[in-house]
Amino acid sequence: MVKIGNLEVGEFPLLLAPMEDVSDPPFRAVCKENGADMMYTEFISSEGLIRDAAKSVEKLDIYDYERPIGIQIFGDKIDSMRQAAAIAEEANPEIIDINYGCPVKKVACKGAGAGILLDIPKMQEMTAEIVKAVDKPVTVKTRLGWDDSTIRIVEVAKRLQDVGIQALTIHGRTRKQMYKGVADWTKIAEVKNHPDIHIPIFGNGDIDSPEKAVEYKEKYGVDGIMIGRAAIGYPWIFNEIKHFMETGEHLAPPTLEERVSVAKRHLEFSVEWKGERKGIFEMRRHYTNYFRGIPNFKPYRTRLVESDSFEELSGILAEVSEVFSDVVPVV
Numbered sequence: 001m002v003k004i005g006n007l008e009v010g011e012f013p014l015l016l017a018p019m020e021d022v023s024d025p026p027f028r029a030v031c032k033e034n035g036a037d038m039m040y041t042e043f044i045s046s047e048g049l050i051r052d053a054a055k056s057v058e059k060l061d062i063y064d065y066e067r068p069i070g071i072q073i074f075g076d077k078i079d080s081m082r083q084a085a086a087i088a089e090e091a092n093p094e095i096i097d098i099n100y101g102c103p104v105k106k107v108a109c110k111g112a113g114a115g116i117l118l119d120i121p122k123m124q125e126m127t128a129e130i131v132k133a134v135d136k137p138v139t140v141k142t143r144l145g146w147d148d149s150t151i152r153i154v155e156v157a158k159r160l161q162d163v164g165i166q167a168l169t170i171h172g173r174t175r176k177q178m179y180k181g182v183a184d185w186t187k188i189a190e191v192k193n194h195p196d197i198h199i200p201i202f203g204n205g206d207i208d209s210p211e212k213a214v215e216y217k218e219k220y221g222v223d224g225i226m227i228g229r230a231a232i233g234y235p236w237i238f239n240e241i242k243h244f245m246e247t248g249e250h251l252a253p254p255t256l257e258e259r260v261s262v263a264k265r266h267l268e269f270s271v272e273w274k275g276e277r278k279g280i281f282e283m284r285r286h287y288t289n290y291f292r293g294i295p296n297f298k299p300y301r302t303r304l305v306e307s308d309s310f311e312e313l314s315g316i317l318a319e320v321s322e323v324f325s326d327v328v329p330v331v
């Protein structure tokens with residue numbers, strides 16, 4: 001059983017990655033229903049939280065059915081991060097997670113996210129302060145290093161473990177790689193298999209099929225896998241991986257009816273939670289995957305991503321359900 005502090009998270013947990021404008025309550029709801037063992041909020045600005053900015057505070061919304069859940073925070077100032085962790089803790093998640101991996105210029109070049117990989121002593125001090133500031137277990141998500149010449153992930157893991165983090169997720173890319181190239185899981189395995197490391201190590205990067213999940217689990221020995229992009233518009237990936245791990249066989253892919261019904265609920269919740277304009281806009285990136293493998297779907301996808309009316313979208317989804325009722329998606 002993998003434990004984060006005292007929290008049991010399953011034999012081999014599958015985690016939904018924190019993703020900005022994606023890992024929100026509507027999307028988390030459908031991932032949870034489809035097998036995600038543990039989830040994180042998208043990253044939340046520590047400065048936003050301490051200034052009580054509505055945009056940051058609303059990201060603290062969590063629901064009981066989502067548990068266990070981690071709230072992820074980011075920032076470059078130790079004092080703000082300490083205070084933000086305490087604010088996040090009041091929202092009552094199971095875990096406080098620190099983002100030391102974001103590669104985006106406006107974050108990383110200010111020394112937050114992956115930027116802190118250039119200052120490991122500060123990273124350790126910030127983490128120590130956060131661990132001291134909260135009672136809940138603190139976890140970290142990071143990358144291998146800033147670039148190829150600064151990969152010190154084993155040292156990072158040891159130093160963060162020393163100051164009390166309870167699990168570490170490693171995305172097998174450097175900041176410089178952004179999302180390009182392939183994730184290097186051998187470096188993740190180096191951390192996992194290091195004799196001094198005893199906290200759970202979760203691997204992240206490029207898992208997009210049950211086969212790959214099983215292969216990487218066996219090859220790299222990690223304690224669990226975090227999935228990001230492959231879950232966008234395809235929350236079924238969690239149960240598909242679980243089923244394949246347990247039986248060696250593939251779960252039948254979701255039927256058209258299931259796809260329409262999950263997309264519809266996701267859209268409804270998005271609009272309810274974020275309002276019509278933002279809810280519709282942020283839903284757009286999910287449609288391609290929701291309707292993957294359906295021949296001649298393109299004109300419908302175009303209509304789905306171009307419409308800005310909830311009523312119209314509900315009509316298009318109903319039409320999809322009728323027009324493609326006999327189609328078995330080819331995945």
Ligand SMILES: Cc1cc2nc3c(=O)[nH]c(=O)nc-3n(C[C@H](O)[C@H](O)[C@H](O)COP(=O)(O)O)c2cc1C
Pocket residue numbers: 017018019020021022041042043072099101102141171204205206207226227228229230
């Ligand atoms: C749209 C998008 C938003 C992301 N936002 C965050 C974030 O808020 N916090 C974070 O730690 N990582 C974030 N990431 C990185 C993912 O959590 C993950 O590490 C990365 O996508 C690699 O995993 P994957 O290959 O399974 O997608 C984001 C990734 C994407 C694609």
